[in-house]
Every structure is written in structure tokens, then in C-alpha cells.
Amino acid sequence: MGQLSGQKPAKRARVGRRRALDKDIPVSPENPFDISMAPEVIVPCARDALPKTRRKGKQRALKLAWSDQDAGIWLYEANCLTFLDRVAERWPDGVFDMIFADPPYFLSNGGISCHAGRMVSVDKGDWDKSRGIEENHEFNRAWLERCQRVLKPNGTIWVSGTAHVIHSVGFAMQQLGFKLLNDITWVKPNPPPNLSCRYFTHATETIIWAAKHAKSKHHFDYRRMKKIAGDKQMKSVWEFRPPGRAEKIYGKHPTQKPEALIARIVEASTSKGDLVLDPFAGSGTTAVAAARQDRRVVGVELEPHFVARAAARVKDVLLTKLQRDTGRSARQGRGD
Numbered sequence: 001m002g003q004l005s006g007q008k009p010a011k012r013a014r015v016g017r018r019r020a021l022d023k024d025i026p027v028s029p030e031n032p033f034d035i036s037m038a039p040e041v042i043v044p045c046a047r048d049a050l051p052k053t054r055r056k057g058k059q060r061a062l063k064l065a066w067s068d069q070d071a072g073i074w075l076y077e078a079n080c081l082t083f084l085d086r087v088a089e090r091w092p093d094g095v096f097d098m099i100f101a102d103p104p105y106f107l108s109n110g111g112i113s114c115h116a117g118r119m120v121s122v123d124k125g126d127w128d129k130s131r132g133i134e135e136n137h138e139f140n141r142a143w144l145e146r147c148q149r150v151l152k153p154n155g156t157i158w159v160s161g162t163a164h165v166i167h168s169v170g171f172a173m174q175q176l177g178f179k180l181l182n183d184i185t186w187v188k189p190n191p192p193p194n195l196s197c198r199y200f201t202h203a204t205e206t207i208i209w210a211a212k213h214a215k216s217k218h219h220f221d222y223r224r225m226k227k228i229a230g231d232k233q234m235k236s237v238w239e240f241r242p243p244g245r246a247e248k249i250y251g252k253h254p255t256q257k258p259e260a261l262i263a264r265i266v267e268a269s270t271s272k273g274d275l276v277l278d279p280f281a282g283s284g285t286t287a288v289a290a291a292r293q294d295r296r297v298v299g300v301e302l303e304p305h306f307v308a309r310a311a312a313r314v315k316d317v318l319l320t321k322l323q324r325d326t327g328r329s330a331r332q333g334r335g336d
């Protein structure tokens with residue numbers, strides 16, 4: 001699975017590092033987390049974990065859709081609640097160093113917006129429809145509780161959202177005993193105009209950063225962040241443009257995050273070789289950012305067409321890295 005042609009030189013160079021990294025996770029190509037993926041275990045579990053009105057929908061079996069063992073990348077087509085239950089059973093003390101979650105914002109309720117000068121629906125898909133305040137909160141608690149269980153003791157989680165969801169996420173985090181570290185304001189320099197002219201343009205999103213619990217000693221690459229900020233302490237206000245065409249060549253995702261935004265999150269809160277999780281992987285932006293920076297990553301996504309898009313994007317990154325590594329070894333061989 002996930003084999004790329006001509007992989008040998010880079011593969012050899014990575015073997016030593018991979019051996020060191022794998023010591024805490026006995027991975028196997030088909031089931032890296034050694035969790036039960038039998039349908040009779042998965043389906044009842046998925047049904048019970050979901051809020052009541054969501055239990056009628058399609059039941060998803062857990063499926064490892066794509067992986068590259070050498071690079072340490074695994075993409076699952078699954079309900080993240082099911083996946084996280086399985087991981088927690090197998091790894092009760094936690095296994096992930098960092099989680100980035102971009103959950104449903106519950107804003108697909110028939111509204112309109114403006115895109116490229118045209119009036120468009122804001123609806124993103126069924127997965128983004130609101131089920132009412134209580135049930136949305138129940139869902140947020142359900143996945144956040146599971147994320148907390150699978151974080152290592154010093155691990156951290158980042159969750160993005162707009163006002164539709166972020167207050168519920170923050171409240172659920174407080175209820176669950178996370179330690180809130182920062183709330184980042186992501187500023188979009190080019191927001192769509194507000195068609196009704198009755199509100200300010202929606203130009204920001206919030207990203208909450210929290211540690212597993214009050215006693216966690218979280219990782220923060222202070223120096224790197226200071227360097228990026230021009231030798232000043234970095235503020236919690238970050239400006240990034242939405243993803244451009246180059247990030248959408250394998251198809252669009254309606255709520256795709258810019259790679260640069262997630263790259264900063266990865267850099268700030270992980271070290272090389274750390275294991276990152278994205279439970280709502282979408283088009284795989286977290287996997288792309290993590291793979292580019294030599295972090296291992298697990299993405300979980302319900303929709304098969306988004307998983308396929310994520311796999312295509314990640315393969316592209318690995319190929320580019322491979323070409324770079326091969327070019328470097330050739331130059332070293334020639335003594336250039």
C-alpha cells in the first residue's frame with residue numbers, strides 16, 4: 001500500500017530513524033495500531049457513540065484506506081468516534097503527541113454567501129448540518145473526550161471553528177478538564193463581502209490550543225515561533241490567506257484549511273518523528289503539513305472521495321521529498 005516507484009535511496013536513509021521511532025508503536029502495515037477492526041465490533045460501537053438522530057445514517061466500517069509505512073502516514077476511512085474508541089482500548093495511556101481537529105462547524109443551514117462575485121449557498125454537506133444546540137454539544141463532547149483519551153500525557157490538541165461551534169468546543173474542553181493554552185485568531189485578509197450589508201464581513205476563525213490536562217508539560221517551539229515573527233514573541237493573531245489553486249489540484253474540499261496555517265501548528269507543537277492525529281481529515285491538509293515536516297500522521301475521514309483526495313495530496317508530497325533527497329544524494333555522490 002502506498003508504494004512509490006524508485007523509493008530505494010530515500011528509504012535506506014530513513015531506516016535508522018524509523019527503527020527508533022517505531023519502538024513505542026509495534027506497527028504492522030495493515031493495522032498499525034493493532035486495534036480490532038472486525039465489523040461486529042465496529043458497527044455497534046459506532047451506533048452507540050453517535051447522537052441519537054445520527055444513528056439512522058450509514059454505518060461505516062473502519063478501513064485503512066491508504067498508508068506509507070516508511071513515511072509513517074496512515075489514512076483511515078472511518079467514523080472518528082469508532083476509530084478513537086478502538087485506539088483508546090489498545091493504547092489506554094495515549095499514543096498521539098498532537099491532534100489538529102477541524103470538526104463540522106454546523107453552519108450548513110441554508111444560508112448564502114458571496115464567492116467570486118456570485119451569490120452561493122454556504123451549505124458544505126450533510127455532515128455540516130446543525131442538529132440543534134444540545135445535540136451539537138453532545139457530539140463535540142463525544143469526540144473531544146475520545147481525543148483526550150488518546151493524547152499522550154503531555155500531548156496537545158488544536159481545534160478550529162467559527163462562532164457556530166467554537167463556544168461549545170471551548171465549554172466541552174473545560175468540562176473535560178483540558179488545560180486551555182491559547183486561543184489563536186486566524187485572520188483572513190480577503191473575506192467575502194457581506195451580501196445583506198447588516199453584519200461585518202466574517203474575516204476570522206478561532207483555533208483553541210489546549211493540553212490534555214492541568215498537569216501536562218506541553219511542547220512549544222518558542223524559539224522557532226520567535227524567529228518566524230521577526231525576532232519578537234509571536235502573537236496569537238495569525239494572518240493566512242485561504243488555500244490557493246496549487247493546494248486544490250486534486251479537487252476541492254468545501255472547508256479546506258491553508259497548508260501554511262497547519263504547518264505553523266505542527267512546527268509550534270511537535271518535534272520531528274512525533275505522531276499527529278487529524279480526526280476530521282477532509283482533503284488531508286494536516287497529513288500534508290505533517291509529512292512535509294517529517295512528522296508521522298494519522299488522518300480519519302468519513303467520506304471516501306475526500307480520503308482519495310487526501311491520499312493523492314500526500315503522495316505528491318512524498319514524491320517531491322523523494323526527488324529532493326535523490327537529487328541531494330546524487331550531488332553528494334558527485335561531490336558537488
Ligand SMILES: C[S@@+](CC[C@H](N)C(=O)[O-])C[C@H]1O[C@@H](n2cnc3c(N)ncnc32)[C@H](O)[C@@H]1O
Binds near residue numbers: 105127286302
Ligand atoms: C471541516 S472539514 C475538514 C477539512 C480539512 N481540515 C481540510 O483541510 O481539508 C470536516 C471533515 O470531517 C468529516 N467528518 C464529519 N464527521 C466525521 C466523523 N464523525 N468522523 C470522521 N470524519 C468526519 C467531513 O466529511 C469533512 O470532510
